[in-house]
Amino acid sequence: MSGVLTPARIRCEVRTVLENFFADRIRSAASQHLADLVAVLRGLVLAGGKLIRPTMCICGWQAARGKGDLGPLLRVAASLELFHAFALIHDDVMDESETRRGRLSAHRALTTMHRRRGLPGDSSKFGRNTGILLGDLALSWSDEILQTAGLTATQLRAALPVLHAMRTEVVLGQYLDLLNTGGLDGDVQQALTTIRFKTAKYTFERPLHLGAVLAGADRSVTEACSAFALPIGEAFQLRDDLLGVFGDSAETGKPTLDDLREGKQTALMAFAAMRATPAQLGILQASVGNPALDAAQACAVRTVLEETLARQEVERLIAGRRREALHALDRAPFPQAVVAMLRRVADSATERTS
C-alpha cells in the first residue's frame, strides 16, 4: 500500500465488494422470491450512504499501521455496511419510517411490491413483516461476509470480541432509545448515554477498533481510537438530532417532521424540557411524539427550542466534543496522514448538513 487510502477511495472499494456480493447472491438465489428480497436490500445498501463505518474500519487499520493484502480488510469493512443495513431496516420498521436515503424505506418498498403484484393479504403488514425478515437476512449476511473474508485465525480471534461487543451495544442503544421515547423528562444525561451506545460506540469506536485489531494494534492504539471516537460519535449524533428538527429534508433525505412525530427524547428535547416555561412545555408536550404533528406545530416547537436556548446548548456540546476529539488526535500514536484524515472526519461529522 502506498500512502493511505482516502475516504473516497475506501467508499469506492467497499462499494465494489458490495456490488459483487449482491450480484453473486442474486445469481445464486434459491428462488425468485429470495432474489426479490435481495434486490430490495441491494437497493438500500447501494443507495449512497456515507459508508462511515467501513471508512472508520479502514482508518483503524491505517491508524495501527496495518500492512499487507487489503482484500480481507475491505470485505470486513463491507460487512459493517451490511450490518448497518440490518440496523436501518429494523429501525425503520420500528419507527414506521416511510423513507430512507431519499427513497422508500425497505419495508415500504416491500409493501409497494406486494400491492403492485396484487398479492393476497394486507400490504402494510406484509411490508412490515418482510422488513423484519430482510433485516434478519442482512444481519446474517454481514456475519457471512466477515467469516468468509479471508482473515487469518489470529485476526479472527482479535476481531470477534469487538464485533460481539458492537452487536450487543447497538441493541442496547436502540433499547435505551425506545425507553426514552414518548416522555419529556429533561434528563440530558440519559439522552447522552443513549447516543453513546447507539451511535458513538457503534458508528465510530467499534469500527475503528475492528480495523485496528485486524492490524494487530496494541492497547495504546485502541485507547487512542476510543478517545477520538466517543466524543466525535456523540457530536455526530447531536448534529443528527439537530438536523432531524432544523435540517433541510432535501439534504437529509428524510422528512423533517418524522423525528418530532416519533418523540425521541434527544438531548435537544431534554434541554428544552428542562428549561421550558409552563407555556413552552405545553407546546412541546402537545407536539413532540404526536403522529399528526403538522408544519405549523413543528414551527412552534422549533421556536421553543430556540427560545430555551436548547439548540444553542446542543451546538455548545457539539463544539466541546469536537475539541475533545481533536485534542485526542493530537496525542494519538497514529501516522500523520491518518490523523489528517480523522480531522476531516471530525469536521464533516460536526458541520454536515445531511
Added chain:
Amino acid sequence: MSGVLTPARIRCEVRTVLENFFADRIRSAASQHLADLVAVLRGLVLAGGKLIRPTMCICGWQAARGKGDLGPLLRVAASLELFHAFALIHDDVMDESETRRGRLSAHRALTTMHRRRGLPGDSSKFGRNTGILLGDLALSWSDEILQTAGLTATQLRAALPVLHAMRTEVVLGQYLDLLNTGGLDGDVQQALTTIRFKTAKYTFERPLHLGAVLAGADRSVTEACSAFALPIGEAFQLRDDLLGVFGDSAETGKPTLDDLREGKQTALMAFAAMRATPAQLGILQASVGNPALDAAQACAVRTVLEETLARQEVERLIAGRRREALHALDRAPFPQAVVAMLRRVADSATERTS
C-alpha cells in the same frame, strides 16, 4: 463417551449450558436495562421447549461417530436453541401472537413490563419494537456462543457453510410463509415447498448436518441425514398444522384459533380449498385469515376440513413421509443406537399432541 447420549440427557446438558450463559450475561450486563431484556430472553429459552434442534445436532455428531470432548459440541447445540429463540421472537412479533410455550410471548412480556412500570408512550408499540430488538440480540448471541464454543479451526471451517445456509433458508422459509398468507388458492405444492425451508431444513436437516460435520462426517453421512431429515421435518410441520387447528390448546400451549385467524396457506388449507364445494369455500374464505374468527366459525372450518377429506389427506402425507424417513434410516451408515434414537424421534414428531 460410553454409549450414546439420550435425548433426555442432551436436553439436560444443553439446558445447563444455556443456564450458565444467561447467568453470565445477566451478571455482566452493561446496565439494568440490558439485564431486563436478557431476563425476558432467558424466560423464553428455558420455558421448556422441546430442544429439537440441539438434539438433532448431537444426533448428527453421534451418527457420524464423533469422538472426544463434548463441551464445544454442547455449546454449538445450545447456540441453535438461541437461534431458535430469535426465530420464535420475530415470528411472534410478525404474527402478533400473544402466547408462546404456554406463557406470554416475548414482545407481550415486554409490553406488560412497559405498562407495569408506567413508562411513557404506547406499551404495545414498545413491546413490538423491543421484541424486534430482542430477536436481534438472540441472533447475535447465538453466533457468539458458537464462535466461542471452543471448536477447532477445521470444525469451524466445516460448520460455517452449514450455518450460513441455515440462516438464509429460515428467512426464505418465513418469507414464503408470508407470501402464502391471506390467500386460499389450493396450491398444495407451494405449501409443501414452504415447510421444506421453514421447518424440514431448519429444524432437522441443518442441525443434523451441523453435528455431523463437526465430527468430520463425509458425504455419505450428510446425505443419509438429509434422506431422514427432510421427510420427517415435513411430517413434523404437517402435524403442527393439524395441531394448530385440531389440537388441544392445553397441550400445545397456544390458542387453537390463532392459526386460523392468521390465515396461513398450509397444505391442509390448500387441500380443502382445492376440493371444496362453493358453499364450503365460502366458509373457508369467511373464516381463514379473519382476525375476529370465533369458536363457532372455527368449528365450521374444522367440519369443512373433515368433509373435504383434507385432514385425512394430510394424515396420509404424514404417514408417507414417516415411512420414507424410516426407510432412509434402514439404509443409513449410522451406529445402531443412533438409528434407534432417530426412530423414536420419527415417532414423536409424527404422533405428538403438543
